[in-house]
Amino acid sequence: MEKIILLIPGIPIIIAFLLFFIRKKELIPKVSIMLSSMIALLALYGTYYVISNDTQIVGFDGLLVYNELSAILVPYVAILGLVIRKYATKYMWDEAGYRRFFILLNFIFASIYLFVMSNNLIVLALAWQLLSISLYLLVSFNVGSNTAVKNAKWVMIIHKAADLVFIIAIILTYQTFGSFDLTELSAKWLSMAHTPVDNPMIFVIGLLFLIAAMMKSAIMPFHIWLPYTSEAPTPVSAVMHAGVVNVGGILLNKLAFLLILAPAVLNIAFVVGLVTAIMASLIMLTVSDIKRSLGYSTVGQMGYMIMEIGLGAFSLAIYHLIVHGIFKATLFLESGALIKLARHDSNLPKRLTYELFWEEKIKPKGKKLFNYLAFFAILPVVAFVGIKMVLTDDFFELNASIIILAFAWLTGTQLFLSFFKVSKADSLKVIFALVSSFVIILFTYEFIGLALEHFIYGENAALFYKAATFNVTTIMSLVMLAAIMAVGWLFMYTQHFVKVLKSDKKQDSLKWSFYKFLAKEGYFFNVIETLKGNKK
Amino acid sequence: MIYNILFLTLVGGIPYYLILEKIPAIKSKHIFLLSAFLLLSTIILSAYVPNEHKTSLVIVSLVSSLFTIYKATKTTNFYKLAYYFLFVNAPFFVLYEGESALYSLSLLLSLLGLYWIGRFYERNYGSANYRYITGITLVRPYIGTYLTFYLIAIALYPPFPNSLFFLKYILGSESNLLWFGVVITLFFGNFFLAMNVMKKTLFGRPNSHIHYVHMTAREKMPHILIIGMLLLFSVFGLKEILL
Numbered sequence: 001m002e003k004i005i006l007l008i009p010g011i012p013i014i015i016a017f018l019l020f021f022i023r024k025k026e027l028i029p030k031v032s033i034m035l036s037s038m039i040a041l042l043a044l045y046g047t048y049y050v051i052s053n054d055t056q057i058v059g060f061d062g063l064l065v066y067n068e069l070s071a072i073l074v075p076y077v078a079i080l081g082l083v084i085r086k087y088a089t090k091y092m093w094d095e096a097g098y099r100r101f102f103i104l105l106n107f108i109f110a111s112i113y114l115f116v117m118s119n120n121l122i123v124l125a126l127a128w129q130l131l132s133i134s135l136y137l138l139v140s141f142n143v144g145s146n147t148a149v150k151n152a153k154w155v156m157i158i159h160k161a162a163d164l165v166f167i168i169a170i171i172l173t174y175q176t177f178g179s180f181d182l183t184e185l186s187a188k189w190l191s192m193a194h195t196p197v198d199n200p201m202i203f204v205i206g207l208l209f210l211i212a213a214m215m216k217s218a219i220m221p222f223h224i225w226l227p228y229t230s231e232a233p234t235p236v237s238a239v240m241h242a243g244v245v246n247v248g249g250i251l252l253n254k255l256a257f258l259l260i261l262a263p264a265v266l267n268i269a270f271v272v273g274l275v276t277a278i279m280a281s282l283i284m285l286t287v288s289d290i291k292r293s294l295g296y297s298t299v300g301q302m303g304y305m306i307m308e309i310g311l312g313a314f315s316l317a318i319y320h321l322i323v324h325g326i327f328k329a330t331l332f333l334e335s336g337a338l339i340k341l342a343r344h345d346s347n348l349p350k351r352l353t354y355e356l357f358w359e360e361k362i363k364p365k366g367k368k369l370f371n372y373l374a375f376f377a378i379l380p381v382v383a384f385v386g387i388k389m390v391l392t393d394d395f396f397e398l399n400a401s402i403i404i405l406a407f408a409w410l411t412g413t414q415l416f417l418s419f420f421k422v423s424k425a426d427s428l429k430v431i432f433a434l435v436s437s438f439v440i441i442l443f444t445y446e447f448i449g450l451a452l453e454h455f456i457y458g459e460n461a462a463l464f465y466k467a468a469t470f471n472v473t474t475i476m477s478l479v480m481l482a483a484i485m486a487v488g489w490l491f492m493y494t495q496h497f498v499k500v501l502k503s504d505k506k507q508d509s510l511k512w513s514f515y516k517f518l519a520k521e522g523y524f525f526n527v528i529e530t531l532k533g534n535k536k
Numbered sequence: 537m538i539y540n541i542l543f544l545t546l547v548g549g550i551p552y553y554l555i556l557e558k559i560p561a562i563k564s565k566h567i568f569l570l571s572a573f574l575l576l577s578t579i580i581l582s583a584y585v586p587n588e589h590k591t592s593l594v595i596v597s598l599v600s601s602l603f604t605i606y607k608a609t610k611t612t613n614f615y616k617l618a619y620y621f622l623f624v625n626a627p628f629f630v631l632y633e634g635e636s637a638l639y640s641l642s643l644l645l646s647l648l649g650l651y652w653i654g655r656f657y658e659r660n661y662g663s664a665n666y667r668y669i670t671g672i673t674l675v676r677p678y679i680g681t682y683l684t685f686y687l688i689a690i691a692l693y694p695p696f697p698n699s700l701f702f703l704k705y706i707l708g709s710e711s712n713l714l715w716f717g718v719v720i721t722l723f724f725g726n727f728f729l730a731m732n733v734m735k736k737t738l739f740g741r742p743n744s745h746i747h748y749v750h751m752t753a754r755e756k757m758p759h760i761l762i763i764g765m766l767l768l769f770s771v772f773g774l775k776e777i778l779l
Contacts, residue, residue, distance in 0.1 A: 096674050126694045133693040143673050143739040
């Protein structure tokens, strides 16, 4: 009976097939939502089954599995899918290609389910590629727009390269370990973890999987496909930012036991994650387009996620991707709804956030740098330290991954403030809201995150932390935390309080060059144009 | 050796460019039909005559493939594109010979679909050239769907059999530098060319100077058959690769 849960990846394909023959437009979303509700119910039942019986559901000759990881991710994706389909019902109604949209949406969800539930490297590779092509067709959904098609080309090139790297990695895995079955491979890797391993091929395989994950998760320098997909319909953006970019983290979680054998790969993951998190968070604050800013925010969050993996906090990455996914999907869907409402009403539609924080205040500006830095930089640190001290006695042996979570929170708050223009809002309320959110995040991680770790990896979780040889000390973590906060808030401050220089005053050249570097997104497109020989 | 040379002539492309393309009486659709027939003959022949490929022949066919990719980027004609795709994949036929029969058949089926789309264009728009027939996805979704299926199959994406058989062969083979050259060339060559066609005719704003024609039920039949066969092949391919 429980094996029926393994049919989940096939249901969206059946929906897509049915939609192809449905004539009435009104029936398209109805059928889609009704059958996807079934997926959500099946997923919840599957999770209940896995938790209550403390077992996995394996089927199709061991090709698919509903294990602890699936039990967490499949219901999340299913519910997200349901919300997005419901949202798209009205949002996409007037768009040409309504049926095509729902068919493609179902294909992309099918590939995500298949990816999460696969227990075989070949199935994983098929889902990985199916995801690429579905994403391409969705990103270029607005086929009449040249820029949408052009940007979709970037998506496709990077994803195709990720496909190749992934395939080469699985070929080498098969040649080295003689199996495609993930359960068998994981057992083999786990047994090897207890003795020292000296096989450079394991490093190569781990590195190739990491590169493939980086490409799909928009980690620098492969990030460029994500911020430029803003022309895609809003529900597609929500799927991309809450679902598709997470597959890199999911892949690395599926291969967690392999990465224990290659600590150097974990160190590389930490470093690239760190660079991505810092660079993307800074670029996010300098780019002028709000949707691109959201894109860079996601890139930054993916950087944090990879950093967490680099530190051996695999389950934290899962927790992070779920929380971030919910947050970002809400943001995109709300922005889409706001745009739609604004088309009918020239006044900004009042939302909860607006009513809570938006109070126009005309106050003298420019002399409050210290106060703001004190509030925004010191208060969160005090809250953070306080919570950790309450929860654990040995605070100074704190888990470095908590710091990463703090980084993530800070970037989120920076974005939040950019979005709602803190300079004009009621600052005390904003501070209160942000600190509360920080406290909630830390508490949920302490209680839910650690439970999640125990649920997914059990006693083996300790092995990951041992394998991650890059030790981030408390002091290093706090210094990084403070540096990132200071830079972030300084940008916020200069954006809102510093007067724009008149043309006769010269800007400091180093600062100006740095700002230009960030605002031009690291000159990536200038380099491409130069290579093409199109530089004007 | 003679067999190898014959094989290369049949699938290698360059003889076509040197001889057939220069003869005005022979049209590109004839070249496709001829080359498809010859490839089919070669597949059957290779099943009966066991033969080891020579490395030098793989290198020659790889060079020919790269040259064909270059030529294919210059064309906007479905017929030409159909046989160019055959020649792009030539190194694979040479490298895997007898084993590549299923991949070759899947490719031939997808190209046959492309050929039928070309015929439809020729009948309704004067030629198989798709340069100005833009935005098909928006204005004629059925034709857009068929074309999308063929191009996705050619670009080596699942669930189409081309990708499954391609994956099956490369997973089970010994890798060396030449192997990497062939795999990467085919993996990206097919992909870039297929994406190029997508960009030029499936996507874009519909051309207001053109009256877009619907496919009749009779015209749809070959496509439904081809796609049905491709899906059947996919089921077989999935069984081959997974079980």
